[in-house]
Amino acid sequence: MAKAILSVNAGSSSVKVTFYALENPPRAIADAQVSGITAPPATFKYQRGDFQQKEEPQDNLSTPQDAFKYILKRCFSDADLAQVASEQDLAYICHRVVHGGDYHEAIEINDETLHHLEELEDLAPLHNFSALEIIRLCRKELPSVASITFFDSAFHQTMPLHVKAYPINQEIAKANGLRKYGFHGISYSFILRSVAQFLRKPVQNTNLIVMHIGSGASICAIKEGKSIDTSMGLTPLAGLPGATRSGDIDPSLVFHYTNQAGSLSPASTKDMHLSVAEDILNKKSGWKALTGTTDFSQIAVENPPSEAHKLAFDIVVDRILGYIGNYYVKLGGEVDALVFAGGIGEKSALLRKTLAEKCQSLGVSIDSDANDKGAEDNQTVKDISKGSGKGARTLICQTNEQFEMAYQIVRSRS
Numbered sequence: 001m002a003k004a005i006l007s008v009n010a011g012s013s014s015v016k017v018t019f020y021a022l023e024n025p026p027r028a029i030a031d032a033q034v035s036g037i038t039a040p041p042a043t044f045k046y047q048r049g050d051f052q053q054k055e056e057p058q059d060n061l062s063t064p065q066d067a068f069k070y071i072l073k074r075c076f077s078d079a080d081l082a083q084v085a086s087e088q089d090l091a092y093i094c095h096r097v098v099h100g101g102d103y104h105e106a107i108e109i110n111d112e113t114l115h116h117l118e119e120l121e122d123l124a125p126l127h128n129f130s131a132l133e134i135i136r137l138c139r140k141e142l143p144s145v146a147s148i149t150f151f152d153s154a155f156h157q158t159m160p161l162h163v164k165a166y167p168i169n170q171e172i173a174k175a176n177g178l179r180k181y182g183f184h185g186i187s188y189s190f191i192l193r194s195v196a197q198f199l200r201k202p203v204q205n206t207n208l209i210v211m212h213i214g215s216g217a218s219i220c221a222i223k224e225g226k227s228i229d230t231s232m233g234l235t236p237l238a239g240l241p242g243a244t245r246s247g248d249i250d251p252s253l254v255f256h257y258t259n260q261a262g263s264l265s266p267a268s269t270k271d272m273h274l275s276v277a278e279d280i281l282n283k284k285s286g287w288k289a290l291t292g293t294t295d296f297s298q299i300a301v302e303n304p305p306s307e308a309h310k311l312a313f314d315i316v317v318d319r320i321l322g323y324i325g326n327y328y329v330k331l332g333g334e335v336d337a338l339v340f341a342g343g344i345g346e347k348s349a350l351l352r353k354t355l356a357e358k359c360q361s362l363g364v365s366i367d368s369d370a371n372d373k374g375a376e377d378n379q380t381v382k383d384i385s386k387g388s389g390k391g392a393r394t395l396i397c398q399t400n401e402q403f404e405m406a407y408q409i410v411r412s413r414s
């Protein structure tokens with residue numbers, strides 16, 4: 001009997017997978033990722049128990065499909081990964097799909113659902129393309145394994161209509177699906193459950209402001225266990241700046257940036273229709289455009305190497321702060337915890353310290369030793385608040401989107 005789940009998190013520049021033994025809760029048995037697909041050379045990282053490997057593959061891995069095929073080849077041929085040696089050992093493949101349109105829950109891929117997802121691709125050309133390429137590949141190469149897709153947008157279905165709706169012509173909005181969807185929901189779902197457990201509160205009584213700050217960054221207001229607002233919108237471009245994304249700008253800026261804005265970008269393909277404006281705001285903006293680096297650890301430093309680095313840091317802090325204030329008010333000041341997650345939220349003590357200092361008026365105060373140390377490798381939630389007084393706790397939560405998908409599968413079977 002097949003015993004493993006393969007969880008796939010495909011991004012525009014990386015493909016990350018984890019294999020889990022089909023147990024309750026799922027147990028990770030191996031992790032593999034290819035990063036740098038769009039900025040060669042690509043790197044391959046592999047971890048199985050204590051064994052770790054990192055190398056630059058000889059193969060030319062320039063698409064998510066190439067990367068995924070390479071990962072499978074490497075994992076299936078690892079003699080010490082006996083649980084997953086072939087297709088027969090896999091029970092399910094979970095795929096993170098960023099934009100799920102009106103889908104409210106995970107779905108199994110068949111001809112009809114795949115077709116529907118392909119129609120959504122136009123709404124999210126940058127974000128769904130890699131995942132769909134891998135789903136198509138799995139159907140071809142691993143046809144006996146069920147592919148289940150999990151949507152980043154599904155968590156935010158609970159946002160009220162006046163939060164979801166944009167103030168534009170509603171007939172056009174409805175016909176074209178133009179509304180706020182919100183993303184990073186697989187991560188928010190993991191964080192909500194983990195933090196509620198940590199606080200010993202039922203999920204449905206838990207109120208949080210959660211920041212998922214990575215190379216894509218968003219923030220979410222959770223009231224009584226439900227998303228009531230989030231910073232990303234129709235696409236993941238809205239809201240906070242990211243490594244290469246502008247985040248919110250005046251929409252008119254597009255028309256003044258270049259007169260080519262509306263035409264097809266050279267990066268556009270037969271399957272991925274991308275305009276010059278989308279390409280610039282998604283891939284040529286953010287802190288990369290300000291400083292030249294996508295690596296936020298070079299920006300979040302006590303003595304920034306240039307004025308541009310300082311500006312990038314200050315902009316990120318300012319935009320996050322704006323949402324914290326907004327969501328604190330929307331939650332009526334009833335906030336159980338302010339939660340830092342995502343690669344940057346989990347690792348940058350300076351970002352946490354700076355934000356906490358600016359949130360003192362909300363009663364936020366952090367312990368500098370606990371903050372500097374950060375979370376241990378196997379510590380899902382760490383409290384970095386000062387004292388044990390009343391008011392919002394400040395927590396770090398090491399989020400895990402691959403685990404969340406495998407967990408949902410196991411839970412739905414039990």
Ligand SMILES: Nc1ncnc2c1ncn2[C@@H]1O[C@H](COP(=O)(O)OP(=O)(O)O)[C@@H](O)[C@H]1O
Nearest residue numbers: 214215216294295296297300342343344347348
């Ligand atoms: N110590 C650190 N301080 C600040 N940023 C960091 C640190 N370590 C990693 N990062 C940043 O985390 C980001 C990646 O976060 P992650 O959530 O993995 O992103 P994504 O899933 O969107 O690719 C990168 O911008 C990286 O530079």
Ligand SMILES: CC(=O)OP(=O)(O)O
Nearest residue numbers: 098183184215216236
């Ligand atoms: C939705 C999104 O921006 O995802 P990521 O942070 O993985 O790029």
Ligand SMILES: [Mg+2]
Nearest residue numbers: 011214215216
């Ligand atoms: Mg991510």
